Amino acid sequence: MNFYNIKISFKNLLKNKLVSSINISGLVIGITISLLVFAYVNKEKNMDQEIADIEYTYTLLNEKDPDISSAMVRHVRSEIPEIEAITFARYTWSPQDFLKKENTDYKLQNLLIADSCFFKVFQFETVYGDPKKALNTADKIVLTQSVAKKIFGDENPIGKELLYNSTNLQNVIVEVGAVIQDLSHHCSWEFDAVLSLDTNYKISWFKSSEEYWGTQNYSAFAKIPSNIDAEVINRKLANISTDNIPEGYREETKFEIQPFTKAYNDLPEIEILKHGNQLTLNIIQIIGFLILLLACINYINLVTAQKIKRLKNIGILKVMGSKKAKVVELIAVESALVLFITFILVIVLSNFLLIGLNQITNSEFTLAEIFSGSNLIIFIGLLAFTFVLTGIIPGIRFSRSQTTALLKNTVNSRSQNHLRNTLLIFQFSITIILLCGILLINKQNNYMSELDPGFDKEQILYAATNPQIEKSSSAFNSEIKRIPEIADYTYTSAPLGYNQSNWALSMINKGEKQEIGFANLFVSPNFFDFFGIKLVQGKQFNHYSEENADWIFNATAFKQFNIEKPEDAVIPRNGKVGKVIAEVEDFNHESIHTSIRPIAFRSCGETNEYIYFKINSSSVASTNRCIRSINKVWENISPNFPMEIKYLDASWEALYKKEKQFQRILNYATIISILLSCLGLISLTYFIVETHTKEIGIRKTNGAKTFEIVKMLNADLVKWVFIACIIACPIAWYALHTWLSGFAYKTELSWWIFALAGIIALGIALLTVSWQSWRAAKINPVESLRYE
Structure with a gap:
């Protein structure tokens, strides 16, 4: 019987190839895109969690400013012994840095300069040597694994010497003190190597500038013991001795520490770190949930529309003696088959889109990472929930329905139509919000590009x-x-x-x-x-x-x-x-x-x-x-x-690459949203045509023209889009107004953005349903009247 049910389910899918394709493709696209979005959001929310003891690591601020001088760090180090380790670092002053082995030069893209405590505060995975001791003296360097392999191949480079040349310092022999693993895309740090700070004392102007309290060219980070609360350290910093602080700086010295994990989103001034934007990330996460919701709504609508055609078949089965369990099994097997196909296609499509995701987000996601952790739970849970919603529950419902009601096709109620219309309004509300977002973000990005910075930059x-x-x-x-x-x-x-x-x-x-x-x-x-x-x-x-x-x-x-x-x-x-x-x-x-x-x-x-x-x-x-x-x-x-x-x-x-990245993500999300909304319209129109076939035949027999039939079938569409506009516009205004507040220079949130978004949504809706409505209106009335 199970094999028979599978066979029947395959026949039903192949019998309605177009609808089945729409049904499965909508669900596959929605789940895949949402999983990719969730993977990106999880990565952004969990930056630096791979670094050991990162929960005990903090950023040192002075008057909320992360720009710190080395003199400030030395003062805090001497006055607050409860701090386990404190370090300061910055990118090299040199525009170009090279390491030379024999006759080959190797350029470093991002060379960090740090004092001896850097790897005591940040404990990266080690490949060779001991990073905690690697920067204790001048002329020492710590390499990442890829740089070490490029220069030394597979040999252990600890103790090996290289010639360091830069635009500020030349012909310095440096010794490799340690090698750490390459920094993953889950890390906000971005460097190829770390040079000991003491090496820079060979630069003539460096030592004198280090003595100034006000030379605030570093970012500083501290690690505190697990048994000491950060508030204890902050209270001590608030009352730190000012005896050794130069006059004129004492009143402006107000130290505090802030969790390092907040620096990624909250301290964009720290230029040696990569940065994100919490508001933008929240918007992207919401978009991921909305796309997933749209896909599920479309799937449910299409499945509901398809089930209507099966009511008489189920009624006949019940007349011929099929038990309730058999009816449930038949509906459930068909749903399980669709979801199994969806499961396979989601994995295939995710693998195909992975390269694009990595290019857009500058990440290094793998397929295993997409289907792990919370994403895997969401994926399996969603399939199970959808199976219950579209397989088990309809099966139970149909099995309990009166046979006469099934044969007369009167199972569907008016409340189901209201629910279907409500879901469609919800879909278009989402689409209009995303269209407003695209229009404003394009407007803001163009504004930033065209804004006169006050200096010539062309040619x-x-x-x-x-x-x-x-x-x-x-x-x-x-x-x-x-x-x-x-x-x-x-x-x-x-x-x-x-x-x-x-x-x-x-x-x-x-x-x-x-x-x-x-x-x-x-x-x-x-x-x-x-x-x-x-x-x-x-x-x-x-x-x-x-x-x-x-x-x-x-x-x-x-x-x-x-x-x-x-x-x-x-x-x-x-x-x-x-x-x-x-x-x-x-x-x-x-x-x-x-x-x-x-x-x-x-x-x-x-x-x-x-x-x-x-x-x-x-x-x-x-x-x-x-x-x-x-x-x-x-x-x-x-x-x-x-x-x-x-x-x-x-x-x-390039200063605005984050905004450009957000714009690209929103562009793709809006395209997917529009596609899913169109699929939702197709499902609804298909349902309307199915339930009004005989009515169309009667109207045409009584002289109704094709245009009038199309108008009748599309009559409620304008109303639904108008209601969606009323719902979407206030939400879109609030979200976009909040997003714009993050810019010192911003464009206006013009009224025409919301009007144009509504017009575009209505145009897309009419184009989607009009063709199907026209096809229904052109059917021979004799065929419509004989429709079963």
Whole structure:
């Protein structure tokens, strides 16, 4: 009998190939997409959980700011002995870093500089050596496994020596102290190697800058014992001794610790970590649940519509003596067969879409990871629940129904139609919300792309320089001037948008001393003219500004530091009294996620760590010719440090990659939502046509035209979409208004977004059902009247 039921179920599926395909494909797509979304959400919510004792690891903040100086860390270390270990780290100052073995150079993409306690705080999985002791002295380096294998193959590299070359430090022999496993995509850290901080004392300016309390260029992290509560440490930090803190900084020193696991979402200022966005993640998770819900609704609607055609068959079986258990078994086997096919196809489709998921989210998911943990429970539970809902319950219900009711096809009640319509309204509410989201996010991303940052960024290239370029700067600059495609060039100490230099110094303003904090950037004298940044008052840098230690502040700094005129303020530092000589207009020296903050400019003279080139033509051929000419000059002067040219507009756009990623995810989610909503419409229209076949025949016999029949079948559709709009628009407004609040610069939440979303939803609905309605209206009335 079981084999017979399976055979009958196969015949029923093949008999209605189109409907069966729609039924299964909708469920497969919905479950697959939701599982992929849930896997991504689980990864984002559980970042860094693979690191041992991460629950006892904290980020050190000063006045809620994660930018910390090494002097601050040393002070906390000496004053709070309850802290088990405390460390500080940052990316290398050098734009380019190489490790050399024999005659081969290996470039490091992300080199971290950390003190000796780094691996005492963060305990990564070890491959070779002891990371806790690996950074105890200068000239030590810890490699990740992939870098170690690239350089040394499969041999143990502990104790082996490499030549370290960078744009700040050259020809330093470093020893491999340990090798750790590659950082997984579940880790917010992103580095290839970690260099001992003491190695940098070979840099002439490094030691002097380390002595300043206000040189806040690091991020600091602490590990506390498991038996000590974090609040105990915070109370001690709040009452920390200020005796050894320099005057002027004591009132502004307010330390606290925050769980490290919160840094991923809450502290985007920490540039040595990858970051997420909790609000965006919550939205993506909700979308995953909604897609899953849509798929289940469609499946239930289609199964319900199909069951109507089986009522007379079941009635005949009962007339011929079939027991209730046999009826239940027949319905259950058919449902189980569909769900088994769904189970197989979900695994196949997940494997197919895995590459796309990894590309969109910059992750490294595997199929085993998709079907593990909570995802596996959801998957199995969903199939079991759907089996009960579409197999067991309908089987029991039909088995208990009166045979006459089954034969007369009167089992379905008006309440079922209301439920089906309610589910459809729910589907379109979701679709309209997602359409509103897509429209606004596109509008916001376009706004960010088109917003004038306050400086020219078109037709500008830049590259990191190096000691060879700086040593031969006169010759290099002379050759650059001869390239006809270059209109101008300038130097800076960091790329615009990616400056990590934060200073805190004393300033004398109108005779009164005050402590100020700001971003700092060294620039060539022509920097402001090059980027089209206008002077508000004062005078620009000249050839003597570097020697005179002149300063230029932006308008925000003038306002925040209460400077009325440039000549009112001076900054004593390193035995010199530098004058504030000018105020420049505000521009976005960081991404527009944050408001413009104070920035100070110093003259770097004729060269620095980055050079910008302004191209005098927008043609691709001219740009490529210019790059080849620059590269030729570069290779002659700097053969050991290859030129890595970048486009300023592209690097500026890269600051908003998280928003672009969110937009792509929402685009795909909306497409899936629209597809599932269309399947829901097909199921409903199919049901309506099935239940109105004879009515259509009678109307056509009485002279009704095709257009009138189509209008009748589509009559309620506009009403359903209108109700969905009323439900969706307030929800969408609240969600999008909350999302926009995370931007310092944002577009308007215009009314037309909601109107257009509703119109698009209605258009999709009409296009979906009209074809099926037209087919039903064109059926010969004789066939309709004979329909059983």
